[in-house]
Amino acid sequence: MNTNILKNTTELAKALCERYIDEDSIAVDGTCGNGNDTLWLAGKCKKVYAFDIQKAATDATSEVLMQAGFENVKVINDTHEKIAEYVAEPVNLFMFNLGYLPGGDKHITTDSAATLQALDAALEILKVDGLICVIMYWGHPQGTEERKAVLAWAAGLDKGKYHCIHTDMINQPNCPPEILLVTCKR
Numbered sequence: 716m717n718t719n720i721l722k723n724t725t726e727l728a729k730a731l732c733e734r735y736i737d738e739d740s741i742a743v744d745g746t747c748g749n750g751n752d753t754l755w756l757a758g759k760c761k762k763v764y765a766f767d768i769q770k771a772a773t774d775a776t777s778e779v780l781m782q783a784g785f786e787n788v789k790v791i792n793d794t795h796e797k798i799a800e801y802v803a804e805p806v807n808l809f810m811f812n813l814g815y816l817p818g819g820d821k822h823i824t825t826d827s828a829a830t831l832q833a834l835d836a837a838l839e840i841l842k843v844d845g846l847i848c849v850i851m852y853w854g855h856p857q858g859t860e861e862r863k864a865v866l867a868w869a870a871g872l873d874k875g876k877y878h879c880i881h882t883d884m885i886n887q888p889n890c891p892p893e894i895l896l897v898t899c900k901r
């Protein structure tokens with residue numbers, strides 16, 4: 716395999732996330748959508764919690780997991796703002812793939828207020844040396860606003876406790892997706 720991870724934001728995000736998980740890890744997919752990221756996490760972690768507000772998304776994710784024979788995922792048809800109500804253990808990796816469900820209703824997208832609340836909840840249960848990975852699609856108005864809010868949130872985090880990195884494909888046109896990574900240092 717010769718995957719050039721710098722050509723594809725999702726592959727780049729996964730390559731970075733992979734460093735933070737192993738077969739004993741707990742992961743949360745905050746936006747499971749069609750289940751692609753959840754399926755990937757299920758194959759690498761001990762346990763995965765997968766959230767989505769759309770029933771069509773959680774049904775699709777459950778189906779994909781069943782087909783692949785994974786039983787280590789709790790699929791939750793609820794908003795990621797309520798992470799604390801469902802996840803009562805320290806987490807190695809959170810993934811938030813923002814935006815709308817590919818192939819679904821483009822009007823149902825992640826929104827800034829809920830995303831920031833979910834990110835705050837994630838910080839509360841993120842392990843030391845754990846990772847929050849946010850993939851931001853900002854080529855639509857709500858995504859632009861959300862990206863601004865998420866980056867402002869990260870920029871305001873305690874520099875002694877968290878380390879934040881933001882990727883930007885600077886020579887690519889049309890608002891290419893960006894990644895925000897937050898790790899807990901202590």
Ligand SMILES: C[S@@+](CC[C@H](N)C(=O)[O-])C[C@H]1O[C@@H](n2cnc3c(N)ncnc32)[C@H](O)[C@@H]1O
Pocket residue numbers: 745746747748749750751752753766767768769772793794795796812813814815816817823824825826829830
């Ligand atoms: C870009 S898609 C995720 C793609 C997915 N990771 C995959 O692998 O197919 C974004 C998803 O976020 C979901 N979403 C929007 N607001 C949400 C919320 N408050 N809580 C949980 N999921 C939400 C949407 O329903 C949509 O399915």
